[in-house]
Amino acid sequence: MSCEKFEVRLQELLDERLRPEDDAQLGRHADACPACRGVLTAQAALWDGLAGRPAPRTSAGFVEAVVANAECGAGGNAECGVRNAEWEERGRRRTAVGWLVAAAVVVAVAPAAYWSIRSGATRKTAAERESVAPQAPTSPQIAEHRAPPPEVATIDDGDPGSAPIPSSLTPEERYALLLERWQSQLPELGGRLGLIGEDAPATQGAAAVSQITDRIRTPLSSSLISTLNVLRTALPTGADPSPAKPQARRAGAVSERTA
Amino acid sequence: MRQLVERYRDNVFGLCVRMLGRIHDAEDAAQEVFLRVFRSLHRVDRTRDFEPWLLAITGNCCRTRLKQRSRRLESQPLEEVCDQSPSAASGDDLAEEVRLGLAQLREEHRRAFLLFHEQELSYAEIAGVLDAPLGTVKTWVHRARRELIEHLQQRGVIEEPRHVVRKV
Numbered sequence: 001m002s003c004e005k006f007e008v009r010l011q012e013l014l015d016e017r018l019r020p021e022d023d024a025q026l027g028r029h030a031d032a033c034p035a036c037r038g039v040l041t042a043q044a045a046l047w048d049g050l051a052g053r054p055a056p057r058t059s060a061g062f063v064e065a066v067v068a069n070a071e072c073g074a075g076g077n078a079e080c081g082v083r084n085a086e087w088e089e090r091g092r093r094r095t096a097v098g099w100l101v102a103a104a105v106v107v108a109v110a111p112a113a114y115w116s117i118r119s120g121a122t123r124k125t126a127a128e129r130e131s132v133a134p135q136a137p138t139s140p141q142i143a144e145h146r147a148p149p150p151e152v153a154t155i156d157d158g159d160p161g162s163a164p165i166p167s168s169l170t171p172e173e174r175y176a177l178l179l180e181r182w183q184s185q186l187p188e189l190g191g192r193l194g195l196i197g198e199d200a201p202a203t204q205g206a207a208a209v210s211q212i213t214d215r216i217r218t219p220l221s222s223s224l225i226s227t228l229n230v231l232r233t234a235l236p237t238g239a240d241p242s243p244a245k246p247q248a249r250r251a252g253a254v255s256e257r258t259a
Numbered sequence: 260m261r262q263l264v265e266r267y268r269d270n271v272f273g274l275c276v277r278m279l280g281r282i283h284d285a286e287d288a289a290q291e292v293f294l295r296v297f298r299s300l301h302r303v304d305r306t307r308d309f310e311p312w313l314l315a316i317t318g319n320c321c322r323t324r325l326k327q328r329s330r331r332l333e334s335q336p337l338e339e340v341c342d343q344s345p346s347a348a349s350g351d352d353l354a355e356e357v358r359l360g361l362a363q364l365r366e367e368h369r370r371a372f373l374l375f376h377e378q379e380l381s382y383a384e385i386a387g388v389l390d391a392p393l394g395t396v397k398t399w400v401h402r403a404r405r406e407l408i409e410h411l412q413q414r415g416v417i418e419e420p421r422h423v424v425r426k427v
Contacts, residue, residue, distance in 0.1 A: 014404060015397070042408040049354050053358070053377070056273055059286060
């Protein structure tokens with residue numbers, strides 16, 4: 001028997017849980033081969049050493065702990081106080097899954113929130129820029145289209161300058177015409193405001209003005225002041241240093257200097 | 260329930276110790292094994308042997324714990340197992356040298372060796388427990404034997420041979 005065959009035979013015997021030193025073939029080779037005899041001796045020592053190792057024993061309360069844990073799990077009571085490794089592991093898994101889901105939500109929401117905030121800031125900046133920048137002039141058609149329709153009649157509806165004035169008139173004649181138109185429109189205005197009847201004569205204009213309620217007193221006063229200014233500038237001897245109102249300018253009225 | 264635990268606790272706990280190497284880990288694993296068994300008892304095939312099924316559950320549980328341990332990058336000291344050994348406390352040199360030799364083996368070699376020689380499982384059972392091919396398990400056990408013999412020879416526990424042990 002060669003040393004290789006000795007080694008193979010030794011492993012075969014050990015695999016069959018037999019003692020090699022009892023095998024005759026191995027014994028004969030070991031007598032002639034000191035190296036293999038040393039292996040055989042070492043193998044026997046290893047067996048003795050393994051035999052000297054005590055079998056592991058559980059702790060004293062192992063059985064009771066297992067039974068208590070089993071009853072605890074069967075009863076579904078999670079507060080038994082006895083450690084259940086599997087439940088702990090499941091809890092750790094749930095926690096890990098929860099963190100993963102939270103991270104996924106954050107990853108999904110963060111870009112959307114970022115773009116939302118960014119677009120909001122952009123809109124805000126644009127609005128601020130618009131509020132600071134001067135407004136571009138708009139055409140009368142667009143301005144008329146954008147202006148909301150008046151809900152109630154105002155004193156401006158009695159503006160006498162809306163109708164064309166013949167250019168052949170002298171300044172005095174123009175303002176006389178404007179004053180006449182304004183006075184003639186007062187009853188109509190009073191009727192539209194519900195103060196007097198629409199069929200009332202023009203002489204009732206002053207009475208209508210006196211009946212105007214406080215609600216429209218201020219705009220009416222403003223309009224009257226405008227009229228007063230027109231009259232003062234229209235008088236031949238009148239010299240009003242205050243500038244003309246835009247209302248009068250629009251109506252083609254003569255400026256103060258012209259007057 | 261109690262009878263089942265008392266009857267199989269040594270086998271289950273021994274296997275867990277040889278797989279995990281730590282007494283406390285092994286006890287936790289053994290508890291988990293029995294809990295799994297109790298929860299799955301209604302699914303047991305009565306026509307087949309109970310022990311291989313119990314062995315398979317134990318192996319699964321231990322492998323799961325070994326994976327968790329490897330993820331935590333923990334070492335696996337075998338000293339904890341042997342510190343409680345009376346032979347170590349009594350100064351038995353041979354048993355101490357065997358313990359040292361086992362601690363120097365690769366993990367899979369040591370597990371396969373202990374499961375075969377101490378737990379007395381067959382190669383097929385070890386292959387099932389370790390989830391490894393049977394031939395591989397056999398190779399692991401053979402290598403563990405040779406390395407342990409070399410360790411004992413190098414440590415002077417036995418008479419030094421005159422030439423190197425040939426590999427199988």
